[in-house]
Amino acid sequence: MIVALEELIAEKEVEEDDVALLFVVEEEIGGPGMQFANEHLGVDSWKAVIFGEPTEMKLGVGHKGIIIFRYVVEGKAAHSGYPELGINANEILVKALARLVGTKLPDSHLLGESTINIGELAGGVAVNVIPENASAFIAIRVAENTEEIVRIINEIADSTPHLSVKELHSVDPQLLDYKVEGFENIVLKYATDVPYLKKKSGDQFKRFLYGSGSIHVAHSDHEFVPIKELYDSVDGYKRLVTYSLKN
Known part of the structure; x- marks a missing residue:
């Protein structure tokens, strides 16, 4: 440039x-x-x-547009031998994510399908402890109808005990x-x-x-820009x- x-x-x-x-x-x-x-x-x-x-x-x-948000679960810790005494945050989160991934999202003739990437997962402290907290950081590439996808995200949270939506940010296609x-x-x-x-x-x-x-x-670990394109793009920007x- x-x-x-x-x-x-x-x-x-x-x-x-x-x-x-x-x-x-x-x-x-x-x-x-x-x-x-x-x-x-x-x-x-x-x-x-x-x-x-x-x-x-x-x-x-x-x-495409994008929606970035966190699903956060607040459960209750307990000894894993007595799961009835706790609330397993990981289990709640996994089921909610399965619902999200299994939901048909709006698509576009021009931009294609809306796609989901579960980018980060966190939860639990030890294998013998019922996990008290869990979270997922999620990005959805929006092809169409941002408002409808936000509604789906919130509907899953509203109908899932102990699950909430945090840090939601959206941009339209x-x-x-x-x-x-x-x-x-x-x-x-x-x-x-x-x-x-x-x-x-x-x-x-x-x-x-x-x-x-x-x-x-x-x-990626092999990200690059062809040298010829660096030169040619000068002409493109000028035009x-x-x-x-x-x-």
């Missing part, structure tokens, strides 16, 4: 007030950087924003601008901090999602900037 802007300036394709760069932190954990920028940027004049993400050099048509000549398109199953950048005026603006690399190797300024 930086090299693209430097080249556009050198080529006199852009002027000082045409383009700005914004880099934010912690996109992976709820997007507080983008939310802070949205609140304190002090600028509300942009007409288009190009968000950098691994899109295989294609323009994103849209991406996003549809993006993608019709630019010379670019292929891609539908993406991940979430981004795109929805956190909004104009205080409420006006709409073009939102492009584009970048080098593939999400298929992200968060998106000039397209946006002309349109």
Whole structure:
């Protein structure tokens, strides 16, 4: 992005007030950087924003939303030889998770199925102790109808004694601008901090999602971006900037 802007300036394709760069932190954990920028940027004049993400050099048509939450069980400890004296938090949690995984969630013709990832599990202190506490940290990639999925999450908790929902955070699926000549398109199953950048005026603006690399190797021990794509993406960013300024 930086090299693209430097080249556009050198080529006199852009002027000082045409383009700005914004880099934010912690996109992976709820997007507080983008939310802070949205609140304190002090600028509300942009007409288009190009968000950098691994899109295989294609323009994103849209991406899934996300719901992140914890299921927390508060049981009662007891000797495992006398299970009737305790309340097994692990057992309650496992049954609740089975209900969630076994529930059909809303899907989308464009974005596909909503999917569940039980990312973290914790519970119990010893094999001979009825576990008093248990929790699961869960992410649902939302293809359609965030409100309905939140309802399902809460309904399971409401109908399960000793189970509650904590730290629930949700973002709706996003549809993006993608019709630019010379670019292929891609539908993406991940979430981004795109929805956190909004104009205080409420006006709409073009939102492009584009970048080098593939999400298929992200968060792995072999994550990489092809060097050729790093070079080629400079041209891609330049073309998106000039397209946006002309349109």
